[in-house]
Amino acid sequence: MLAPLPGSPAEKLNVRAFISRRKLDSQQGVSQVTAEEAVSREDIQVAFICTENVLHEENIRTFLQAGKHVCVEYPMTMNYKAALELWNLAQEKGVILHEEHIELLTKDYRELKREVEGKGRIPMGRYRSGPVG
Structure with missing residues (x-):
């Protein structure tokens, strides 16, 4: 994001700050801030979340509660209920919540998708294990 490819949509982004658990120096002129500072700053409109x-x-x-758009890497949450709550909160706040699944953008994924296209559903079998008798 700090050095986007020429002509890419990322060229239109202006990185204002970053948050890290580690104390880091400025990166290419972009300073580290606390989460509290990031949510309170009006010039920060979007958060990209890449954590555990x-x-x-x-x-x-x-x-979201601060009215910021969010792009988060997959998985968004650890359970469906929490994900639904967050989607609803984003709608309520009028902001975008986007879950990024980077693997879906890879060449390998596109090739795999092309290979299975039109083959229909894969039949599922049942398997049971346990003591015989």
């Missing part, structure tokens, strides 16, 4: 999966829900909720 179990922390996604809390971080998303914090930014």
Whole structure:
């Protein structure tokens, strides 16, 4: 994001700050801030969340409640109920909540999708194990 490909949509983004658990120096002129500062700043409109999966829900909720758009890496939450709550909160706040699944953008995925296209559903079998008798 700090060095987007020429002509890519990311060129239109202006990275204002970053948050990290570690103390880091400025990166290419972009300073580290606290989460509290990020949610209170009007010039920060979007949060990109890339943390451990179990922390996604809390971080998303914090930014949505502050009226910020959120892009989070897959999985958004650890359960369906929490994901639904966050989708509803985003709608209520009038902001975008996007779950990014980067693997779906890879060449391997596109090739696999092409290969299985038109083959229909794969029949499922049942398997049971246990003691015989």
